[in-house]
Amino acid sequence: MERMNHFAQGTEAAAGDDPARQLLDAVRTSGPTALAELLGDQGFLLVELATQPSGLFSPASGSSSQYSDVLRRLHEQRAAMDALEMRCIVALADAFREEDRATADADAAQEPDAVEALEETERRAERAAIRDVSMRTRRSPALAGRTLSSARRLVESMPVMLRAVAKGQLSEGAARSTAASVAALTPARREQVDALLGDRLAPLDGCGTEQWRGEVAAAIAESDPEGEARRHAHARQGRSVSVRRGEHGMAVVSARLPAMDAMKIRKRLSLEAERLRASGDRRGHQQIQADSFVASLLGLEDGIDRTDLDLGVIITDRALLNPGCGDLAQIEGYGPITAEAVRAEVEDGLRALTHGAEESLGTDTAAAKLALRRLYTHPTTGELVAVESIGRVFPKALARFIRWRDMTCRGPFCNAPIRHADHIKPHAAGGHTCLDNGQGLCAFCNDKEEQTAAVEREPDSSGHRVTWTSRTGATRGTGPVALTSPLVEAATVDRTAGPAAEPATSPTTPPAAERAPDHAADQGHDQADDGDPPHVADPPGQHDLPHGDDPHGVDEQLPRDST
Structure with missing residues (x-):
């Protein structure tokens, strides 16, 4: 607190002999700079006590x-x-x-x-x-x-x-x-x-x-x-559905609905669970509700048409063939998932097709087959390799590449799905339309030129790192998702083979399940909101952050991928 003493000079007459009151009046008079210094002193003290407490929190130091x-x-x-x-x-x-x-x-x-x-x-x-x-x-x-x-x-x-x-x-x-x-x-x-x-x-x-x-x-x-x-x-008007990442390959689907509709859905699932439990089903009540929820939405129940949707999954060839290698898979718009979950999905589809189940799928046989695409990663960073175009608009294949590489919006701390392929250095300022100058952003972050002092690619970084600088000087760096673990790469790359050695590569992309191509467009910016209850949302108001696409400053929207 010694650094604050000079702020308290001249206030003793007004505050009497109370040091706390003197300091309070001094901070009020001196403005934000004094407050920042006071908080800095206090913050330093608390950080030291938390990280180096010595015997402060030992059982002998104090009572309950x-x-x-x-x-x-x-x-x-x-x-x-x-x-x-x-x-x-x-x-x-x-x-x-x-x-x-x-x-x-x-x-x-x-x-x-x-x-x-x-x-x-x-x-x-x-x-x-x-x-x-x-x-x-x-x-x-x-x-x-x-x-x-x-x-x-x-x-x-x-x-x-x-x-x-x-x-x-x-x-x-x-x-x-x-x-x-x-x-x-x-x-x-x-x-x-x-x-x-x-x-x-x-x-x-x-x-x-x-x-x-x-x-x-x-x-x-x-x-x-x-x-x-x-x-x-x-x-x-704020009805919405969002998906939040869970643990161990699970996810949480949340829907903001009118209360009557929500309670009807809950009651229907609960009654179905009770009916199946009464008929001898040994699954738990909540498990049956979850399974019935999935079956209803994906068209697996009688009387509801089956729906097959496109979902991109990136997985290394090692993880696909060897469950013990330790690589994680990546689901487009979701993030990392255990490779075993993807392997099980692929095996189920292949098993159905190889055991004479084609006729049971009817007209959906062709749609049920898995499409595999081979992609290549950088040998040290694990990022997908680059391609380049001379046009302003990112071609469909390049935009898809950016989406696979970045997985979610590259704005600092943003968890929103990617909506636009953005030029890091704007095209109007001479930026090239290439993977090196591209990043995936949501609609809000794509207005970066208006919100920040600078957004620049880090030229000396080994990977695709981008530095964001706010108008007040705060800096944050963001990078893409590493599709392969550096520890696994170190064990698999032959370091004695010299420069001509082939890099560790080939994550493949099987749409193990299907999802509508515009699924990311309907997920708002409310994913992973720091522990907030998923059903608490701020209705649009005078000062609210607008939801959905904002046409101002938009570079270009990712093309729809129907494959």
Whole structure:
């Protein structure tokens, strides 16, 4: 704290002899720089205690009540930090807006005919703020956008909830969910909801998340009962389905649906599970529900037409033929999966075709066959090799190559599916249409020239590394998915063969199951939202990050792959 002493000079008369009050007044007077220094000093202290505690956390150092008191203080500090971060995020966005307005006014003074619309200036500033928040806090751009939207509502219209967060009475996640719920309300209505919920904080001190959401819904209905039908109609426009990566080759499918439809689906699956269990099926209740869900959607039940869909799977020849090699496979739009899961899928399809099951598949026999394509990887980085084109638009084969190489959006911390093949160095600035200058991006990140100070390929890196630099100087590097493990490569490449040795290669791409070619287009930016409940979404509001394609600044969209 010694670095802060000079900020406290001149404040003793106003604050008396209380050092904490002197420091508080000094930080308020000195501005963001003083606050950053204070947090830096405190952060250094806490990091040292966490990483090098010495005997601080040994059983002999304290009693259970003492450690419980430390835990209480940590919770209080974390709560205060959450509220402080909300205010800082809003202030950052406002600062970007003022800076961009000043720049636009200066440009307009010199070129009156080239005045930019105020809405466009503010939109660019908002997206730049979202990008900076994403890179500073390691959030995905989508989560950063929703965080900014929620923080703005809390700061501008919900002071009671913001104070509850700061005092540890309400978690940051619950506050963000509450702010998302009131997105469709006017600021005046939000203030009413804020007051109603503030009165309920004490009785709801120990409530769970579901009870709290019920209270939020009741407060919204009480503040604006006439708008309930309108809000429901608006919320229905946000119907969506998303897929999140699970563990050990599993995934979580989430659907945002009207409540009645969702409960009907749940009841139908539950009744089917009970019926099968009563008839002797020994699978668990949840297992039967999951299997019935899959069978219904993929057309495996009687009365529903079978649907075969295209799904790209990349797997090395070693993993396909040898289950013990240790390589992982990659599913397009999902990421790594155990090779054994792919092997089982391939074996099932081949077994059906080689044991006289062609007639049982009927007209779907040809569609059920697996298509294998041979791809080649770099011997050291594991990345797919390059091809080049002189055109501006990435050819279909090259765009597919980029999608296979990058798997998900290459924007820092972004988890969204790839929607566009982007020139790292823009084509208008002399960038070539080649794999080396290409990267897969979602619609939001493809507006990178407006959001960042620079996005550049790292020329000295052994792989395809790209450095993103925000307008405030934050830098983050991103790279593609390595399709083969360097440890496995080290064991398989003949290092004595010299430069002419053939690189370790040939991951193949069997569509082991089928999926519609536009499946990635329908998955929003909400994948892997840092542990948020999958059914919590922020309805579109005044400050919300737009979902779906944004035509502004789009390079080109990936062509549909029907193979």
